Amino acid sequence: MGDESKNSSEEPSQVNQDELILAQQRQIEKEISESIPLVGEMEPISSLNSEYANDEVYLEKIKDLSSKYKHIRRTRPDGNCFFRAYSYAGLERLLDKKDEFNAFYKQAEESKDALVQLGFQQFTVEDFYDIYMEVLKRVGDLTDVDDAKKTLHFLFNEQGYSDYMVVYLRLLTSGQLQKDQDFYSCFIEGDRTVADFCHQEVEPMYKESDHIHIIAACAALNMGVRVVYMDRGNNKSVTEHDFPEGCTPLVHLLYRPGHYDILYP
């Protein structure tokens, strides 16, 4: 016993609060990631009801939501959900429209040089670009649309590929913000420059997305999105917002505070 207490009193210098917090945070992240797939299966809107069993405000809104949408596809809430949901849903829709897919593919092919010109490191941008194009090619080459969608679903649930898609979309978003920085700088609070903002809030993984990320991502991919907001607000219906305003959205996302999932009309 004496020895043991001696050991424990030597420990203070070894234990560090920062590390403990991070360790705990990592544990929580790990638990989340083990319980929810990166991109889930399609489920009926009514599956939301069970999450809000005794919550009148939400139940009312889910009713409103189900009058507009039939299905929901959940994504892992890891801070990357907007980017993952947006790129998955976008590609899934494009697979139904071969011409638009080809145009999208061509635009993606040219995106790397644009990023390098903006000053991104060629060496690492290339790494993400290669995987991004590999995924587009693998799903695009399949003539059977159902096969292509299955492959897309498979790749988006392979951590390696899925995260690389997120990183590249983050880089494209960052590139868009920096290209049009005169415009975007008005939306950034504090005295951060657009470049600072990109390095701190856009490029690192697991950083959550705000309006400014969405606007820039849509501009970068030239693909509109409708975000349906569902929160505890007083109105009985869900509110919708299209990015960019007035577009015909290709992708529909459900936003609940802190998280995005995919919606299907």
Add this chain to the structure above:
Amino acid sequence: MSLENKYNLKSPGVKRLMREARELAEPTEEYFAHPLEDNLFEWHFTVRGPPSTEFEGGFYHGRILLPSQYPMQPPNIILLTPNGRFEVNKKICLSISGHHPESWQPSWSIRTALLALIAFMPTPAAGTIGSLDYTPEERQILAKKSINWECQICGKIAETLSSQSKSSNITQEEASLIQQIALKAEEDANRKEKSADKKEDSDETNVRQRVTINTPSAETINEPITDVIMETEVSINPSTVDQVFNVVVWVIVFVIVLLIGRRFFLLE
């Protein structure tokens, strides 16, 4: 056995490390890094002490541990050569190393980490994890000694770097990147404080309850730590004293809770 056969080459993380290994295959004058023969996820590196600093003439060797999620998660750097700036055999605290994963960007690389390490050596230690605050004279002595330092795996490390004045071509964008990394360390200090504050309430109540039950042991533990605080205070400038002090106080509170908790379990 070659690495090519051992790993799943389709995995983006493996592809990426192979690519980095190819890029860094040639030693430069400032740094050299290579994966171990039998493990792509552990690298050894050597950096030259930055010129016009107390590390000039020194060669510093260490390990880079890559998480399985690399490049989504940052690499960990461990120095092996005594240098007077970073503790050896301990994961060191650059803002891009594993202690602050939230500021790491997947588009950074092992090369970025090495350049940042070199740029960081002459900066003040400021009481961060794994930092040492040796005098310039002590560091110069260590730098001289390091020339004969040998790694069990890599041999005499002073010979691993290129001796020709072949520059590693730090591009403009990399130079600004390294600066940005240095700036981030300060921000992280602020953030650290914030997260410490958040924990305040719950920790404090715990501590109060337990301290009243077990006061003697809490006091004995407090003593050695106060000494540490004094030392750090002397070495850093006044503007960061408050921040560091706050952080240290919460570290102590946390440690006390931990130890007392531990003691309870041991007694039972």
